[in-house]
Amino acid sequence: MTTSVKDRPDLTFDNQQGEQGFCAFIRGLPQKSNNTIRLFERSNGDYYSIHGDDALYVARDFYKTSSVIKYLGGDMNKGIPSCTLSRLACDTFLRDALLNKQMRIEIWVQGLKGQWKLVKNASPGNIQAFEDHLFSDVEISASPIVLSVKLGMQKEQKIVGVSFADTTIRELGVSEFIDNESFSNFESLLIQLGVKECVIPLDEKDYDLLKLRDIIERCDFTTKDIEQDLNRLLGDDISVVTLPEFEMKHAMASCASLIKYLSLMTDENNLGHYILRHHDLSQYMKLDTPALKALNLMPNTQEELRQSLVEILVEDTELRLSIREEHLKNVPDLHRLAKRFQKRIASLQDVIRVYQVVLKLPKLIEALELFDSMNDSNKELIDEIYNIKLKEHYGELEKYQEMVETTIDLEAADHHHFMIKADFNPELKGIQDKINKVKEEMDEEYEKARSFTNLSLLQDDWILILSDATCIRGKKQYLELATQRNGVFFTTTKLRQLSTSYFDSLDIYEKEQSLLVKEVIDIAASYCPTLETLNGLLAHLDVIVSFAHVSVHAPIPYVRPKMYNKGVGDVVLKNARHPCLEVQDDVSFIPNDVSLIRGQHEFLIITGPNMGGKSTYIRQIGVIALMAQVGCFVPCTEASLCIFDCVLARVGAGDSQLKGVSTFMAEMLETANILKTATPNSLIIIDELGRGTSTYDGFGLAWAISEYISTHIRCFCMFATHFHELTTLSEEVPYVCNLHVTAHIGSNSSGGRDITLLYKVNEGVCDESFGIHVAELANFPDTVVKLARRKEKQLEEVTKHEEKDDKEKFSKEVIEKGSTIIEEFFKEIANTPDIDFMDYKSILERISTVKNQYQEKIENNSWCQEVISRF
Template sequence: MGISEGCFIFGDSIQEQGFLAFYRSLPEDYYTVHGDDALLMAKDFFKTMAVIKYWGHKKVESVSLSKLNFESTVRDLLLIKQYRVEVYVSRIKSGKTSDWSLSYKASPGNLTQFEEILFGNNDMSAAAGMIAVKVVSDDGNKIIGVGYADATLRKLGVCEFVDNEQFSNLEALIVQLSPKECLLPSGDNLTEFSRLKEVLERSGLLVTERKRGEFSTKDIAQDLDRLLYFKKTDQINSAALPEMDKQHAMCSVAALIKYLELLGDESNFNQFKLSTIDLSLYVKLDAAAVRALNLMPNANEGGNKCQSVLGLLNKCRTAPGQRLLAQWIKQPLLDVNRIKERLNIVTAFIDDTTLRQILQEDHLRRIPDLQRLAKKFQKKKATLQDCYKVYQAIQNMPLLLDSLEKHDGSHSQLLMEVFTNPMKELLMDFSKYQEMIEATLDMDQIENHEYMIKADFDDTLREYRTEMDKLESSIKHQLNKDEKVMRNNKMYHMIDTKKDGVRFRNTALEELNTEFRDAKLSYEEQQKSLVEEVLGIAGGYVEPMQVISDIIAQLDVLVSFAHVSANAPIPYVRPNILETDCGLIKLKEARHPCLEMQDDIAFIPNDVSFEKDKEMFHIITGPNMGGKSTYIRSIGVVVLLAQLGCYVPCSSADISIVDSILARVGAGDSTLKGVSTFMSEMLETASILRTATNKSLIIVDELGRGTSTYDGFGLAWAISQYIATNIRGYCLFATHFHELTALADAIPTVTNLHVTALTTENSLTLLYRVKPGVCDQSFGIHVAELAHFPKHVIEFAKRKACELEDYQNISLTDVGLSGSEEEAVKKRKTIKQEGEQLISEILTKFKSIPLFPLSAKKRPSKRLKNLNRKYKNMRIPTYRMYLLEEPFVNCCKGYIMKF
């Protein structure tokens, strides 16, 4: 087994007798990895090269894996590192050669063949889906056809839309669907393909290229006729479905069907549902916003789940609830009524503490993963134990419903409509199922964790059961021996000694155990036909199982919202949700919900106010580590929580619905992809400028740091001005360009805010308070002092800062300069100011000179020569030219540059 580019191969092409002899000596379910993949396995998983062995005369690197190591490695490869995995199995022929064939495979978007290995008896807390994308250019527009498939939940989806050069709408769709893998047709325009691939990889997807011929709708109607679920009364005709009008999207669906080999598994027939994905139902989130707001956990999170919004809110007790929560977080609502309905349910659970606790600590934790069980019944892989799990869940439902019905608060009717009444109707369908399980399963044996058909159903079963009971009685009698009899007796074989007794075996026990095992195998063989009949009947309840699972998942998530809101260090409050056109966001004492959960942190809350046509663009300045980034992120998280239907960490909140949350926060080089920090900034910013509307919340942090100071400032000013005057959305713009605060003088909707700090000669105290106005100084050198820079470096930095006039508004003695140094700096400043004044005077006189062409032979006047000589000797720096008026600079640029 090797993993070349993430691909497991069971064995290698080695045909030597030594290898075959070694292989035959291996225990069952033994796996090996070879070549470069063995080196990867040793380095990344075992963290030591000592596990590598060398096979064959070519010395092929090999690593051996036990079944347990194989399963844990596959989980890591598929769910975390996002590799493709293939398992090859050999079949020995004539004891000399081996025939290797692909046994099963998986990829991050297709886990169906590995479900038992990945999850076993554990519930699936994460959903796996994948998309296929086809891009078509039409009259300068890009038409994107997207197909979506979740083989686990048996869902197909289509979406077709027009997009821009940055694929902003596609990125928003990826965030909403959270696929793990994407199929692309090979051979597309190289430039366009690379740009599209960059967007996909930035969103964390594994990109898989497939032949263009697979993106064809030639047989799609026929394939869907076999895959889609139709009621018995419906006419099977996929060609008449409205989704078929989206031709490019259906091409992508066709590629998914082929890649996932859905038609190769008969259990998929008549099981899938096809729907249209509507981008307009949810808030648009770009990948940068997901990262900036810490919505999803990352590998570096460690054991602290509260470092992400998902980890913070995930108090769910069921696996479907956890999957639904992860989906909801990336799909904040736009419908005010739906948001208020969720808030009303959360309010009911917050007000009724007893109901919330009994649901979370008792009822919900008893419900298994009905979605996964339904899938096992569909694939005909369910067991009697699975039947009993469903039976137990149905048995517990009346108690859950009874608790909901006892709620007598103001929203009791809503709980009845959303949860109680639909569940009661579904439970009526399961009455026959309960009777079947009670009549067929041997409930007494279930206490011993054995799942069998009752012996009363068959005379032969009754005989085997009687024999097994006798053998079990004999075994217990044989075990009831005095420990003293066993000691020093050669007839008994001691296994180990414990506090509560001694484990041993003897010949009589071994014989009884063998007879009991044979009788049990005979019993299981005899009951096979009855088991198949029971499982077949249970399979008919798949659809109501899934519906119950969906209702329970929604209940679980909303109870989790209530739990988090009520048990926060400072309880959350219900937001007042306003229509989009209100153009108002006012948050009082807003906090970051993740940060306030960290130990030893007393979070400083802050306010924010957006009002249409009055204050829509906030520029935030202040020192590093002063809380600018935390402040703007906290506002984004609060708005997102509100539109999820959750309470928010504020003392009060009035929030108008936003249609998107877009971010440009932090960037890192991606050397392997050839994308620099600055290029990443520009790509994300370009996407914002093309996507944002006057109803969008835009979060920008430190734009322009990746290039020169003047280029960075120019871009920051131009982008800010465009957002404030053209887009006019809600914007929080944190920056170190203090000159940018002048924008507030030119645009009335721009407001300056700053984070506060106190400084003394040797200390910097960050207050984390956001107040109106401009930060009056930069604190970079103070921060360097906190980082314990060498003293001489700090002193030199202060002198250079004064020379460059970064500290022109600060008393020079405040930064620790001596008297002589202070005088020298003041003298240099005076000279520069005099020079600027002289330039201003001469340029004023230049304005009066008639702008007629000078003769080529005419030389500059004596006065101009004297002025030229005078200013040249003063060495006026050319960077002061930005002070001049633009029209006159253009007129005189050629002459001025001589200075």
């Protein structure tokens, strides 16, 4: 970003001694984490100074230049690097640091005796102390959620108790559930809530958790005061011991930790205004992190009733456009405004913003009552979900509207001047009369200047502009102020005097009305519960309108899917498309059908060339399932789906060098999580499993995993692979079906073969691999291509020979028993407790231990020994 000189105020000290003393203070501050920035308030918040490595970071990341750096107490080698931020620039920096960069912030203020002290701190999940900085002129798109977690054991099962808070809407949530060794349910919860910060107990044996020491040391998990604290936060009319959530002991322990961490009890405005809700994981589709990345969508689970509402708005274009462009446009975040009222930091501008929303309600209600496609069932649905509630809210807010129209000067508000009506108070009336008189004189003076100079522009503060100032030079009554590219700014002696008098009178008016403004704010604060529920209702309508908008305006309009309950029904999609790819420029997307039928086609193996469309095909099915479940229409010409409890994915290939995890190990960890988490009601997407190790290892694992999913879990699964041998699984498991993406092979002028990818998915097995052909298209040297073909044939001959030898050497019974041993071996490794948190060396040690356990079985099976000897 670029900043002006005004964003870089100078940092000055009364004398050299003061500068040296401050440098000594900076050097003596306690050590902080690398992601913490310290700001020092100057001139009552007019600007802030930053020092040391923090200043270098701000210069590099925010200003994008080192020219803002100055050195206190010495030169570049001995001094402390420092820079400054104006209040406006500071707000911009804080928004990026807290909401995007996941950093922590400290604000230090100098007391009366010159001593500096820490007065504010914030983290990505705890921003309540900085809301005035962050949202003074912008709206927040997502609430920052902070979560606390406590683990326990019950009958040899892991119990996870969590509590989470959204301080922007004063909501506490609790949940308690059984989890597996991979904590996949906990991972899904983090994704569902969009958690920004997590507070967990410190485990001295876990190196990664030591990084959170600064947070944990300020938190504990005692439930000693939780009953009293929750009763005060929720209100006197609620006894928390009567709530079923109070029986969740681990969740209550987490809740106690969270209340302390967020210092909720220190703010009296919180008391009686929080609500408590139970987050039930069984009511939500679970998405693991790989699935979230693969589908390119954030989870958002709601009732399937949404699709009926979307259908109404899809069919009525006029209603959809009017709601989107007229009734919901520029509606502010009423939750945040309500919180400002409760804290008594709101302004008359905030009162007007709410008033403008209230004015829109009657027309919105009228639009929902009169739209063309209304039939009895649609009318009942719209009335039940929206109109009845909107009418109730408007009835409660009519007095608010009357209060605003009685007390606030709405005409002045149209010009961004927010004032109490002068007629409302005799003192105000006298000041207003003076303001009006001065303004009349200013207008007269302006007209005189305009007629003399033919000026072209009048500024808000009565500063004039001329493209050519020759006509006023030498005349004492005209005062030149500045010369800029678009002309010369000037004023007159009398106009300057009148302008000073005008703005002085406005200041007096502002001070005189302050008590009346406070009364108006107090009255507005009494409407906060209604504003918060209204906000939720309008947000719901906004989501439905957005779903309808994208459904209609897609390159090919979406259709409403037929939905089956969880555990019944199939997935049948006609002409399915990927919603992200089809909207790209210069893309003509080729649709494909999908058929996942219980008892027939539950497990799809997709083979074919690279870039042939395998990954797009399986991912678009996951995206469509998610879109249908959140209530949107889907990119198909016809669709029916069942409800999935989770979407699990193993896609892409990448290592994690910082954690010492290779590509292959990352694949195995993610796949192990899938095998532990999946149920018969899940959807599994696997793309190219086993590429990070040898061909034999990779194929063996791919086979074992595919067989386990198709025979033991029995959920819908798509498996894209280059292991063509895996397609023979369909001969052993009746629920496995083979598909392939097609490619046309033709001859070119040089006698070679051209490949044309058709991106069409058909039944059956791909009859050959296209890897070497792709290398030809990439202009590999002819010698490399010929060598590759020769080695390919040699490998095929060796493989066929080994398969023939196996059938001749070993009986079918020995081979089947050996396959079982290898499958059990891999299952034992996959079920290792806490494998997700083990380092690479520990996992290798675990594999060696399991190998020793199975050594005797392997030695007693000749086929196992033969297979291992080939590695």
